[in-house]
Amino acid sequence: xxxxxxxxxxxxxxxISAGPRLQGGANMKRDHQPNTPFASAQTPLAQDLxxxxxxxxxKVNTGLSPEDVIFxxxxxxxxxxxxxxxxxxxxxxxxxLADPLIRPQALAAQVHNPLGLALNIPIDQTDKPxxxxxxxxxxxxxxxxxESRALEASRAAATLMSKGYSVFSPLSHxxxxxxxxAGAIGTDAETWAHINNxxxxxxxxxxxxxLNGLWNSKGCEAETRLAHELGLxxxxxxxxxxxxxxxxxxxxxxxxxxxL
Numbered sequence: 001x002x003x004x005x006x007x008x009x010x011x012x013x014x015x016i017s018a019g020p021r022l023q024g025g026a027n028m029k030r031d032h033q034p035n036t037p038f039a040s041a042q043t044p045l046a047q048d049l050x051x052x053x054x055x056x057x058x059k060v061n062t063g064l065s066p067e068d069v070i071f072x073x074x075x076x077x078x079x080x081x082x083x084x085x086x087x088x089x090x091x092x093x094x095x096x097l098a099d100p101l102i103r104p105q106a107l108a109a110q111v112h113n114p115l116g117l118a119l120n121i122p123i124d125q126t127d128k129p130x131x132x133x134x135x136x137x138x139x140x141x142x143x144x145x146x147e148s149r150a151l152e153a154s155r156a157a158a159t160l161m162s163k164g165y166s167v168f169s170p171l172s173h174x175x176x177x178x179x180x181x182a183g184a185i186g187t188d189a190e191t192w193a194h195i196n197n198x199x200x201x202x203x204x205x206x207x208x209x210x211l212n213g214l215w216n217s218k219g220c221e222a223e224t225r226l227a228h229e230l231g232l233x234x235x236x237x238x239x240x241x242x243x244x245x246x247x248x249x250x251x252x253x254x255x256x257x258x259x260l
Contacts, residue, residue: 045082052079112164118233118249119204132160133200133232134169135224136209137217149211156209156237159244168203170196193219197226208250210238 052075059068111126113119119130136153140146153171160167200206206227214220227234236247 045079045086049079052076114163115160115165115244115246116248117165117205117207117235117246120232121204125204129164129166130204131166131168131202132205132207133196133203133223133227134160134167134171134207134209135220136171136211137213137220138171138174139217139219140213149213152211152239153209156207156239156244159239159242160207160237167207168199170199193222196223200226200232201230203232205235206232207235207237210236 056072111121112129121130134153134157136149138146138149150171153169157167157169157172233249236250238245
């Protein structure tokens with residue numbers, strides 16, 4: 001997931017309050033400090049509970065009156081109520097601290113991703129179909145090869161879209177424009193880089209279509225380099241019969257050795 005995925009989370013201020021202090025009688029001593037190394041770390045609730053225990057111990061030696069029993073019962077009920085409130089506060093506080101770690105995983109599980117592609121989706125976009133940038137080689141001296149590559153790109157894009165993904169396929173987009181303008185627009189990667197790079201910045205993953213010429217394509221190399229800079233995962237797909245074979249989250253640098 002990317003840094004942007006976590007930007008919507010903010011730490012909220014606040015602490016834990018132990019609730020109302022124990023309302024004791026005149027015989028209850030609040031100035032008693034237990035002789036333990038953890039005394040300074042005691043909460044008001046723990047201090048009150050210890051004071052009540054000391055008070056009861058003293059009363060057992062001198063004798064408990066019916067009023068003392070009622071008083072002790074009420075104090076124990078009050079402490080139990082406070083302990084329950086503290087438990088609830090602690091639970092909510094821990095959940096709040098854990099939420100930024102747990103929620104992205106839960107939301108990621110809700111993302112529509114039937115092919116198991118590696119994706120980088122901001123948390124506030126998990127309710128939308130993943131947007132994929134489909135990258136494959138195009139430039140070639142033979143027109144028939146360019147047409148074949150554009151056709152294969154469109155087939156792959158159609159298959160991905162049929163699976164529920166949103167796809168930007170530069171070849172599907174640009175090939176017909178180039179064909180229509182009869183040579184007025186170049187077929188080289190540099191001509192289309194400003195458009196493709198702007199769209200890639202909006203995408204959630206780069207998908208490389210494994211066609212002949214992929215690992216020698218300067219355009220694919222440049223787009224893969226940009227994907228690395230944007231923090232986009234790289235996926236490799238191959239057209240197999242009427243489906244796709246997927247390698248998710250590949251290290252494309254092993255193919256573009258020494259150039260990425």
